[in-house]
Structures are given as structure tokens and as C-alpha cells.
Amino acid sequence: MLSYTLRRLIAVVPIVLILIVICFFLMRLAPGGPFTSERPLPPAVMKNVLERYGLDEPLYVQLWTYIKNIVFYFDFGPSFSQKDRTVNDLISQGFPVTLTYGFFSAVFVLVLGIPLGVVAALRHNSFWDYVMTGLAIFSQIFPNFVLAPLMVLLFTLAWGLLPGGGWNGGQWQYVIMPAVALGTSYMASVARLTRGGLLETLSAPYIRTARAKGLPERTILIRHALKPALLPVISYMGPVFVYMITGSVFIDIFFSTGGIGQNFIDAAYTRDYSVILGLAILYSVLTFALTLIVDLIYAWIDPKVRSGLK
């Protein structure tokens, strides 16, 4: 298991390097540069600006310098649009914000989604099952870009209970709406997956055997049925969690959280090469890390998977 984990970690390095090279050249191919502006800079000023940011060097030199600075100094370079900040600054300020509401959103998804799915499966075709189905439909009708404005209209404008946006150091009042708006649709999906998985597991022969042996329903559910029933949920939550903690552009912009999702879209518009690259690296590393964690959890739950990981 340890050697499997190490192999997976080492494999990340060449993949990230390839990703850097692809992103680097893709950005350079896009028309318009970081200093293209409505008021074109005089040639002499433009030359100085390019020199300041090392953009006057040949592309291969720029690429090598970039990789070298990351590997040896963990320096992702300066931001071209935020003149007194580096990419490290942007990430270190924005990522904790995104991580915070992403984490609470994931907690919201799991804490509500799994029990709801369990209840729906156990009370199959009952009131609670219909509630769960209704919630799933609700989340389809009200995706976060509809739900968020509705929540603000109700909780901020009509009832004055919560601030309409901002972060303010991460006080709980500011975290609730971004976390809920981000998580609602996933919560419904988790409930649906849990319900489906549990219904299937509960009809499996080994559960019938357990019942025949006289094991209490509670023990059957918790010890024998729930773990395998949650495998689809775990598969689903891996990429979802990456999405949550790397920031939703919509949530960041709508709630003005200051999270890194907004940086990505802004960087694309301003051609802030170093910010785009820095975030792409962060996203890819997080994706690999979380995929690995999901695989390890899978192995922990399912002995068949565990034996295949050696």
C-alpha cells in the first residue's frame, strides 16, 4: 500500500510538468497579452515593462526560469495585474477562503445527503423517499446561480438575517450562504446515490443471509450494508470535493468571498500568465491528491480493491 502511494505521488511530477508546458504555450498562443491595453504603452515603456517581468526573453528561457523558480524556490512568480503581489500571495490569501467554504459545503453535503439517502432507502416509497426525490428535483431546478440570488433576496434583503456577501475574516455568518449555495445540488446527488446504493446492497444475498441469521437491522445497516453502499458516493465526492475546495467562480464572484476561483477568471481576462499557471498547478496537484485519497478510502472499504493495489 505504501509503495502504491509513493508510486502515485512520484507519477504526479512528470504529469504536472507536462501540464505546465501545455498551459504555458497555450497561453502564449492566445491573442492579447498581459499589457495589451486601451491605451497602448509607448514602445520604450512596453520594452521596460516586458523586461521587468522577464517577458522579453525567448519562450524556452521563460519556461525554464519559471520551472526553476518553482522547483528551487517554490516561487510562482509575480502577478502581472496585481502589481505588488506575487502568485504565492494570491494563493495564500485566496485558498484558505475557498478551502473554508468548500469544506463546510462538503460537510453540509455529506451530513445531510447521506442520512437523507439512508432514510429514503429504508422508507422506500414513503413520505421521506418522496422528500428526497423532491429535493433532487429542486436542486435541478435551482442550481447555485439561481439559488444564491434567491437566498440573498430572502436571508439578506427580506429578513436581514445574513450579510449578502463578503468574507470578513471568515465569520460564520459570511460562510453559510456560499457553503449552502455551493453544496445543495451535490447534497441531492449524494442522497440519490446513497439511496440507490443502499437499496441495491440491501437486496444482496449476503444481507438476506444476515437477516436469516437474526442480526438486528441496525447492525446489518451499519456494519454490512452502508460501507459498500457508499462506494458510489465516495467516487462521486472525489472530483466534487476538488471542485469545491478549488473554488467556484460563480460563488466567489457572486458572494465576493475573495476566494481563488475569481482569480482564475480574472487572470484569464487579464492574461495574467503566472496566475493562470500557478492556479493550474494548484488545481492539478489537488486533483491528484484527492483522487489518491479517494482510491485509498476505496481500498480501506473494499478488500478486493486493496488486494489489487499492491
Add this chain to the structure above:
Amino acid sequence: MMKKTTFALALTLTTALSTQAFAADVPAGTQLADDQTYTYRLLDESSSFDPQLVEDTDGSGIVRDLFEGLYNQDGNGKLAPGVALSHTVSADNMTYTFTLRNDAKWSDGNPVTAHDFVYAWKRAVTPELASPYAWYMELMSIKNGAEIIAGNAQPEDLGVSASDDYTLVVELSQPLPYFADMVAHSTTFPAPKWAIEAHGDKWTLPENIVGNGAYKLTEHVLKERSTRVRNEMYWNNENTVLDTVVALVIGDENQALTRYRAGELDKTDTPAGQYPTLKAELPDEAIAVPRLCNYYFSFNLASGPEAFQDVRVRQALALAVDRNVIVDQVLQGGQFPAYNFTPAATAGFESPEIAYAGMSQSERDAKAMELMAEAGYGKGGEPLSFTYLYNTSESHQQVAIVATQMWKQKLGVDVSLENQEWKVFLENRGAQNFEMARGAWCGDYNEASTFLDLLQSDSGYNDAKDNNARVDELLAEAKSSSDTTPLYTEVEQILADEMPVIPIYHYSANMMLKADVKGWPVNNVQQKYYSKDMYKVAK
């Protein structure tokens, strides 16, 4: 000796600005609110708080609070004392001497001296700093400025010096009658050498920054908020009322309006198209004021369609656009129909009598059809079609659709629309990869040349690539003329005759401002606000 005497006599006092304390002008008997916190919305994060590096309008607003230049602007856009109390100018308009107040201090207690301005101005033109507004310093015509920016001279050669701690002398390379108006710009603000040298690029972080403005930065959370509080070292802190100013970055303008309605903001922008409704609902809070900006369509005269070379075609297209429909029915934000390039609100500018401005739209349409027929294009003539380029924006798209429909119906001209992302659009427009494109310009200073210079033959912003020797001559003459009105009038007349660009409208600023906030400079067409001039009254 003779020369020396003449020079001494030539120094004439041209400006003695009122020395009244320009800060919040609170009428007697006003009951101020207990909480003097002003919170407003920013569309995006500021590019920098460094006066010599900041390049966005919102960022410049914050920098005006954190630093103070030689002059400020008052509520009407006129110069008001800042660190300088007055200035003299030599008879040849080539040397400006500013007298600085001796009670100005930096937020760390150091005195603000002329040396701080010398340092800042040399810094602004230093190639290593690569200031995006170095071109502005070039525009100020400071002696050797252009050469230093181009790397052909040393920053030490810049024509600015401190003859003592409180006297700043500026030598120009050519006379510039409106030079003093240009020193209210943030690029010209002083900079604290010791703080910059101690902290490098990080000197503008809240924990490091040293400013000489009415406020100091205490908090800056990227993409979320920045907070500034009163600077107790500011020379006029006693007359400053607002205690705290909070700028919140809110990217979604409708969400910003919701938060404004919920009482979280004192000021926000009006979402496009909502001004009339908001004005009806909240008449005391919805505001539209003239802005120093124009909006126009630019022909590509260098490599555009052959038909554009015919002035009758250009005139016909200009005449057929019903600007009132665009302003009153499409934009609905208090904009002003434009028939000439320079906004009427520009200081010292007299709007010339442009013939087609005085016609009714039906007269313009008839004339347009006549001109187009004469040129042999459109209905009954050779088909005319071209592409109109604009950048992604709902209002740009609406203006384009309406204008092209007018051309289609009235003149039989087929126009296809092309929408590009901002940077792609800029690159293509700048490289003349278009046939007709939208254009807009906001004045950097309040004088007509900030607009008309765009149409000089060698201007980098002349996207039409129009070459007109007479326009160049008139604009050059205006640089040293004491009466620019006849010169600018002639330029505008030439533009109306030749029509290298089609003026469409002049901007207005639309905003929502809480009724208890007073002192916002609604009459300042550059919208240069200073928090020190504002205050909140008790509700």
C-alpha cells in the same frame, strides 16, 4: 545680465489658489451621523496602491485618499490646494514653481517636502520601474521626460528639482498652458523613498505603507475589501469627517445593488438599463452626472472598405444614426447625444456649432440618403457591406444592433457584427484588423486636448489612421496658445466635415448614493472624489 533681468521680470504670478481648508464643507447646523463609516463597491481589485504604478480608475480613487499631490480637485473639478499652496509660471510658460505647505506630514510623522516629489517624478519615468503611466509623465512635457522613458537619458536629468524643502521647480520641454491641471493625477503624487527602499515591492501592504493623504490603509484582503481610516498626521485631519472608508470588491453589479438595498453599501453603480426604474423608485439616491468620456465609431481608413475613402459615405453613415434613440431608448442612463468629439463638459471647451447637430433627425436622414446616392452606394447603387467590431458587453451589442439596423433601413447598408473578448478586440483594433470598430475615451485631465490629441496623425490611439495635416497643425498650435477655443473649434469642424470617426454619445456616470452621504463631487466631470470632502448626516 539683460537676459537675467528679463527672466526675473518674466516670472509672473498666475495662480494664487484659495488657501481655505479644502476638506468636508459641512454647513452650519448639520447634524452629523454618529457612525462616519462610508462603504462603497468596487467592480474589481485595484491594480496597485503605489501612486506611480496604479493604472485603474478605482485604484486611483483609493490612492487619492492615501496620498496627496500638489493639487487636488474640488467638487466642481477646479484645482484646490493639496501639498502645494500656489504656483508661479514663467512668461514663456516653460518653468513652473510650486510653493509647498510646511505643515504636511507623512503618516509616519516625517515632513512632506519638495524632495519627495522630485523622487516620485523621477521614479515614474525610470525605465526599471516600468510605470504603466510613464506616458502620462511624457504627456506633461517635463524636460527630458520623453528621453528618460525611451532610455536615452538618465532619471537625474528630469527637469524637476527642489530649490529648498518647500519649493518645487519644474522645467518643461514645451509650453503647456494646462500643466498645473495635470498635477492632480495620481502618477504625480509624492512617494516615501525610505519606505520603498525598506520594503521593495511590498511597501504598499497595510503593514508597510506610508502615505501623506487624509487616510491610511489598515486592511487589504485581495478581491474582497480594503479599509482605510483617518490619518491623524494629515495636515487637515481636523476638518476631515469620515472616519473609515471601506471598499468592497463585488463583481456582480446586480448583487451589489441588492447589498446596497440591504444597507451594506453607501454607494454602488447602477446596473445597465436600470437607471430609469431606480430613479423613479429612489429619486434621491439614483444619480446621473456628465462624465469626461466619449463613445464613437471608428472607420478604418487605412485598410477598411474602399467606400470609406469617400467622405460622403462616412457622412451619410454618421447622419443616419439617431443618437436620441440610442441614448433615450437603449442606454437610458442620462448620456448625451454627441455630434462632436470633445464632451461639452470639458473645462474651457466651447462646443462648436456643428451643422448636422442643429438638424432634425428626418433632415439628417434625408441628407444621408442623398449623400449615399451621390456616392453610388446603398439603395439603388453598389451594395455596401462591412463588419462592425465591438468587445463583449451587452450595451455595446445593443448600440451596435440599433445603429446597424438604422443603416440597413435608411441606407440599405449591410453590416455584420463581430464580438470579441476585450484583449483580442484591443489587439485587432490597434492593428487595424477591423472595418469599423467602437471606440471610447475618458479624459486624463480636464482639457480638450486629452480627446483631440487622439486624432493626431501620429497618435498611437488614432485607430482610424486618419491623416490630416491641418488638424496636426492646429493641435500643435494649441499647446502654446493662450486662447485655444478657435483652434479646437476648427479641429471639431474638420472632424465633422471629414468624419474619420462618428461621435455617438458622451458618457454620464450613473450611481446609487445613499441620501445621508454628502460631499460627493457630482459636478466634477472626472469624478475625482476625495473621502476627506465627504460626510454622513444623521438620518
